[in-house]
Amino acid sequence: MKLTKDEAAIEAILFISGEAVSLKKLSEIIQKDLHTTRNIIENLIARYRDEGRGIQIIEVNNAFQMCTSPQFFELIQSFYQNPKKFNMTQALLETLAIIAYKQPVTKADIEEIRGVRSDHVVNKLIEYNLVCEVGRMEAPGKPILFGTTEEFLRYFGFKNINELPQLQEELLKQLQKEVQNEVKQIGLFDDQEE
Template structure:
């Protein structure tokens, strides 16, 4: 099987599956070494981007998924007429940021950082599959610890958590002063 045929099969697999497919699974299906499949996927990603096709291949960790280009959202949304898809509230974004940078973290630790309870925000993030329960601490009350999910990475277009901006680059004090002055 030549590379052109492999690219065609990979594109069909990603299209029909819909959800992310691991490099290992694609390699197993094609009966080809992972490094060769990765090389082909990287070429396909470059080709899709260079030709500005309506679809693109997104990599999250070692999983690949065929998606539409985010810049085409306004037209796609007219077709799909998504109902009730709300953006994240400020409280949910604050909570998600804390979890992303401090994970694993408990609800009470999140509340201590935010200065308010975060039950509703955590519930929203769990429902949107952006965070998940990572276990429980072995202390009084056995509090649940939370962390981000692969859906979080996909939602924000990250390959892994190392792609998060360095928290030291944020000017938190001036942001807090600006917010208090509103």
């Protein structure tokens, strides 16, 4: 079945972009309203899926991006031989979870929750482009506020930050206490970096 002119236009824009393109921008390009444009994109998404294509269109923060289908990851990996891989240690995952759920958050807040210095892990998450500076707090010293990136959403398969699994506040406090107790039991100092 042949693509419509609007479908082909959206496909071409997403292909050349290499990044997520907002629904608004796509609707302006094809000169259709937002609802019609979203329907066209959703039809393309379904068509790619149903035809088992090697590419797919994903939604990220009310924007759309063309990328490869996950089922071909190993083939793509062998093609590139040195794929970009994240070495996600427990400390990185823990810090990333804190930032994702508490964003925007300062490094001091992260360290208070973790019970250890977090300079190295925050810098590593920035290097992986999973976390970035999102602003500065209006407080003495104007500490940096950190939040997650679109790469974080892509990496974990979320359309937006609202898709994060909901955690109960009590569970977060319990986890914080467990981490602090564990740190105390094994004799780590508060100023130690992990």
